[in-house]
Structure formats: structure tokens, C-alpha cells
Amino acid sequence: MTQAPADAEARRAAAPVICYPNETLPVPDMALYAQALEGAEVIETVLAAPRDACSFRVEAGQFFRITSVEGPQVGDLNLWNADDLSERFYSGKTRALHGTHLTTGERMWSAFPHLRPMATIVEDTLGWYGIDQYGGSVHDVIGTRCDPYTGNLLSGSQYHHCCHSNLIRALADATGMSLAEAEPHVHDVLNVFMCTGFTRDTGQYFMKASPVRPGDQLTFFAEIDLLGALSACPGGDCSSEHSSDSAACHPLQVEILAPREGALEGWQAPARNGYDRSHGR
Numbered sequence: 001m002t003q004a005p006a007d008a009e010a011r012r013a014a015a016p017v018i019c020y021p022n023e024t025l026p027v028p029d030m031a032l033y034a035q036a037l038e039g040a041e042v043i044e045t046v047l048a049a050p051r052d053a054c055s056f057r058v059e060a061g062q063f064f065r066i067t068s069v070e071g072p073q074v075g076d077l078n079l080w081n082a083d084d085l086s087e088r089f090y091s092g093k094t095r096a097l098h099g100t101h102l103t104t105g106e107r108m109w110s111a112f113p114h115l116r117p118m119a120t121i122v123e124d125t126l127g128w129y130g131i132d133q134y135g136g137s138v139h140d141v142i143g144t145r146c147d148p149y150t151g152n153l154l155s156g157s158q159y160h161h162c163c164h165s166n167l168i169r170a171l172a173d174a175t176g177m178s179l180a181e182a183e184p185h186v187h188d189v190l191n192v193f194m195c196t197g198f199t200r201d202t203g204q205y206f207m208k209a210s211p212v213r214p215g216d217q218l219t220f221f222a223e224i225d226l227l228g229a230l231s232a233c234p235g236g237d238c239s240s241e242h243s244s245d246s247a248a249c250h251p252l253q254v255e256i257l258a259p260r261e262g263a264l265e266g267w268q269a270p271a272r273n274g275y276d277r278s279h280g281r
């Protein structure tokens with residue numbers, strides 16, 4: 001332990017400052033989205049099988065809805081621009097802008113140099129959960145995705161149905177890429193329905209039994225044309241462990257919904273970020 005300076009308490013007492021005050025973020029027109037969703041029809045349904053992933057395509061201006069079916073289950077979500085896989089979800093910047101967990105009105109932002117909203121959450125049936133006594137909440141952007149490399153590092157295992165591998169297979173199947181070509185495109189996820197936080201005493205990432213029950217849903221508005229992949233995590237409800245076949249696992253359903261013609265009158269897909277990219281040269 002290092003020696004604390006004489007003014008340690010005073011230094012600790014400095015007030016926190018929000019890194020990115022978000023009052024100037026572009027505000028989504030939630031009333032317009034809600035109205036469009038009301039008249040929207042399901043045009044496609046896909047299922048992520050337990051310990052496996054599915055892919056789906058959503059046009060800008062459509063919705064996609066993830067639903068818990070059969071039993072409590074968390075999902076790992078990746079999003080790409082359907083026409084340019086280099087534009088993909090940026091979990092770290094989304095966390096910096098909105099906080100550790102996402103809910104209605106918050107958005108999934110794309111990586112540099114694009115940095116624009118890819119999808120906006122329009123409905124969240126777990127919105128009531130809030131932050132529990134352990135500091136846990138749902139739909140986090142703090143975890144990465146369970147993966148076989150960390151399992152191997154910690155226990156020497158060779159497990160093939162972690163979300164990382166599931167997402168690779170789903171992306172390869174959706175695009176015709178090989179597994180090796182697909183792997184670098186898989187990225188840190190939105191942990192749908194997962195309940196997580198950091199312990200106050202040691203700062204460690206924790207998970208706990210998800211409050212999700214069959215029928216719970218998380219619904220998104222697609223701001224740009226999207227290719228998505230969703231893995232039904234081998235952790236199931238993440239109440240005990242992941243990266244093995246020991247947890248009870250359930251499927252997750254993804255529905256694509258198209259609004260009625262004219263329902264999005266006046267709406268425009270967001271433009272790419274306006275920074276000129278000259279970087280001081």
C-alpha cells in the first residue's frame with residue numbers, strides 16, 4: 001500500500017464532473033417513432049437458438065424487436081451498417097454518452113469516423129428495473145462478449161459456443177465470408193436483458209440472474225440500413241456461469257417490423273459525423 005498524502009481526503013472529495021454532458025445530443029423524435037411503431041407490421045421473424053446466433057437485416061426506418069421466449073435468457077447484439085461493415089456499433093462511446101446501461105430514448109452509436117446513431121431504443125419492458133441495491137442494471141454496454149480466448153486463458157478450455165464464436169458463425173453465414181474473415185468484424189456488444197454492474201469494493205464486473213421473463217421485449221428503430229446478429233448466450237440468464245454448456249439456455253426471437261407507408265413523414269436517416277478528418281495536418 002502506498003503512503004496517503006496529508007490532503008488525501010480533500011483530494012478524494014473533489015466533485016465528479018460528467019465527461020460528456022449529453023444535453024446537446026441530437027434528440028430522437030420519440031413521438032414520431034411511437035406513432036410509426038403503432039401501425040407497424042411484423043414482416044419477418046428469426047430465432048437465435050440456445051448457444052447459437054441468428055442474423056437479420058433491417059432497413060432504415062423499420063424496427064426490430066428482441067423478445068424473450070420460453071425462459072429467461074440474455075442476448076449479445078452486434079450491429080453493422082448493411083452496406084459497409086467497417087461502420088459498426090461502438091460500445092465504449094455509447095457508454096460514455098449514455099452511461100453503463102441503455103433504455104428507451106437512448107441509442108447505439110457507430111464507430112469512428114462515422115459516429116452517428118445506428119438504432120434508437122423505442123420500447124423496453126424492463127425499463128422499470130432501474131439500478132438495484134448492488135448497482136446492477138439491465139442492457140449493459142460495459143461487458144464485452146463471452147469468448148473462447150478468455151476461457152482458455154483462465155481455465156485452458158476449448159469451448160466453441162461463446163457469444164463471440166456464435167456471432168462469427170452468424171456473420172459468416174449472412175455474408176459468405178469465412179470464419180477467419182468474419183472474426184475481425186465481431187465487436188463488443190449490447191448485452192440485451194443481461195443484469196450487470198461493478199462491485200463497489202473491488203470494482204469487478206459482475207452479473208446476476210436477469211430479471212427478464214418470457215414476453216419481455218426490447219424494441220429498436222433502425223436509423224440506417226442494418227445487418228444485425230444476436231447470440232443467445234451460453235450463460236442463459238447469467239445467474240451462475242457462462243462459457244460452458246452447464247446453464248439452462250433458451251432461444252431469443254427477433255422480429256422485423258415495417259411501419260405503414262408515410263408513417264415517418266419528415267424523418268431523415270442521420271448523416272455521418274461532420275468532423276473534417278484533417279487531424280491537424
Ligand SMILES: [Zn+2]
Pocket residue numbers: 076145146162163164232233234235242
Ligand atoms: Zn455470452
